[in-house]
Amino acid sequence: MGPNGAGKTTTISMLATLLKPTSGEASVNGFNIKTQKDNVRKSIGIVFQDPSLDEELTAYENMDFHGRLYRIPRVIRTEKIKELLKLVELNERKNDLVKKFSGGMRRRLEIARGLMHEPKALFLDEPTLGLDPQTRNHIWEYIQRLSKEKNVTIILTTHYMEEADKLCDRVAIIDKGKIIALNTPRNLKDGIGGDLITVETPDAESLRSRIEEFPWFKSSKQHDSFITVNVVDAEKHVAKIAKISCDSDIEIKSITVHKPTLEDVFLHFTGRTIREEEAGSGEHIRMVHRARKRR
Amino acid sequence: MDVIYTIWLRNVKRYLRSKSRIIGSLGMPIFFLLTLGFGLNSVISVPGMEHDYIRFLIPGIVAMSVLFTSVFSGIQIIWDKQFGFLKETLVAPVSRVEIMLGQTLGGATTALIQGLIILVFSLFLGGSVSSVTGFLVAILFMVLIGLSFTALGIAFASPMEDMHGFQLIMNFVIFPVFGLSGAVFPISTLPPFLRYLTYIDPLTYGVEGIRAGLLGTSQINPLVCFFALVGFATFMIFLGGYLFKKMKV
Numbered sequence: 001m002g003p004n005g006a007g008k009t010t011t012i013s014m015l016a017t018l019l020k021p022t023s024g025e026a027s028v029n030g031f032n033i034k035t036q037k038d039n040v041r042k043s044i045g046i047v048f049q050d051p052s053l054d055e056e057l058t059a060y061e062n063m064d065f066h067g068r069l070y071r072i073p074r075v076i077r078t079e080k081i082k083e084l085l086k087l088v089e090l091n092e093r094k095n096d097l098v099k100k101f102s103g104g105m106r107r108r109l110e111i112a113r114g115l116m117h118e119p120k121a122l123f124l125d126e127p128t129l130g131l132d133p134q135t136r137n138h139i140w141e142y143i144q145r146l147s148k149e150k151n152v153t154i155i156l157t158t159h160y161m162e163e164a165d166k167l168c169d170r171v172a173i174i175d176k177g178k179i180i181a182l183n184t185p186r187n188l189k190d191g192i193g194g195d196l197i198t199v200e201t202p203d204a205e206s207l208r209s210r211i212e213e214f215p216w217f218k219s220s221k222q223h224d225s226f227i228t229v230n231v232v233d234a235e236k237h238v239a240k241i242a243k244i245s246c247d248s249d250i251e252i253k254s255i256t257v258h259k260p261t262l263e264d265v266f267l268h269f270t271g272r273t274i275r276e277e278e279a280g281s282g283e284h285i286r287m288v289h290r291a292r293k294r295r
Numbered sequence: 296m297d298v299i300y301t302i303w304l305r306n307v308k309r310y311l312r313s314k315s316r317i318i319g320s321l322g323m324p325i326f327f328l329l330t331l332g333f334g335l336n337s338v339i340s341v342p343g344m345e346h347d348y349i350r351f352l353i354p355g356i357v358a359m360s361v362l363f364t365s366v367f368s369g370i371q372i373i374w375d376k377q378f379g380f381l382k383e384t385l386v387a388p389v390s391r392v393e394i395m396l397g398q399t400l401g402g403a404t405t406a407l408i409q410g411l412i413i414l415v416f417s418l419f420l421g422g423s424v425s426s427v428t429g430f431l432v433a434i435l436f437m438v439l440i441g442l443s444f445t446a447l448g449i450a451f452a453s454p455m456e457d458m459h460g461f462q463l464i465m466n467f468v469i470f471p472v473f474g475l476s477g478a479v480f481p482i483s484t485l486p487p488f489l490r491y492l493t494y495i496d497p498l499t500y501g502v503e504g505i506r507a508g509l510l511g512t513s514q515i516n517p518l519v520c521f522f523a524l525v526g527f528a529t530f531m532i533f534l535g536g537y538l539f540k541k542m543k544v
Contacts, residue, residue, distance in 0.1 A: 018386060037388075039388075052379035054305065054380050056312055057305065057308065061305075065301060066383070068297060069298060070388065113383075
């Protein structure tokens, strides 16, 4: 995960042996990416950020082309194509030209294609960029299913925080070419401090002093009629806070719970938000361009 | 071999599917055949040849359509680059040389088909094929032109990022190659400085080779043509392969 230009695609390109690293070592499935290129290539499947299908060929032919390039024998090839096209629900459209496909269908086909030679690792470079929310959810479901059913390591890059949060067991935050944090989404979020509960009440002072007596209390801040309480597991403590105020006859106007998101994590590690990063980075133009390409 | 065949197959499939491309690239050669052929037939007699001008012209126009189709097929890898398909091919565990050879053979095949269509068409305009051997000789030279110039297209396309350079190649490479090849005029009567230019134009040997096959007479010995063109094809395939290998995606 990281902003545009952080080095996500460059990292993937290097791991996929398309780009020579200027320095350092890396290995995929135990094979050195500089000296054992062919073995690395056999071990990985990849879905590029930009579409990489032949539009003038049918879905089946695109799959078949891939299978032949990876020297999969004909019998296995035909079987695999059928199985994978069913998995991504494109078997009915297998004889249609790819140029008639929507953006989401193309993505699905690319994912199926990337799995054909049974790679140990599947790289997905921004798999949902430029897709509508519905299609995005759909793709997420496929990705989750794949990692379970196919027992394949999936490495995906994204700059959508929720995508990383929802799909990934481990998240690395990359910025300016360096990985600055690597952990489970949960640990990353917990690592920057617990949840925040903000209570609005006319009698902030006394409520605060009542809450501070409890052992689960970590710290709090007060601002006019708002108290912000820092706790672990906010959901469990909202009710308690409500009960305390009720017991002490303190009126509550509103309660909001804020769980730290990966966005907060990112902010914590880089000192700025991804949105700020993107302002003026030409992202919009790029998106329009991509949308046009995908049609 | 599988890989070369796979790339070849894709090229041929794409070609056969794009009807507009087939018809579109027939337009210019047929136009040349009709206008030059009929327009100049009565005013030009080719020295040293008893044939009509139109029969002299036909091998030149066949060579022309092979030339244009093959360069275009080679240049096509720019589209593959832009539409991202090339990456899919390059990330597979196959050598780039295989990919380049598949592409070259595919381009040469489509160019040969295109040339044959023109040849068949020309039969209706008074053209003829002298013998089976002659026909095979003509095909051999068409294949050699196809291989050379698809490889040339790939060589040009490899370092190019987009199609902006295409016009440049058309105007400064392809048209001069065609114009200087003696496709539309006999080279033996040219002033010396121009004649030497035609001798360094590889297409000259292709045109003369096809002419030797179809008409049975030519201004350059067919064997000379054969070796000159095989040499050029080999050179271009090596150069194209080298540049394709160095290409960045």
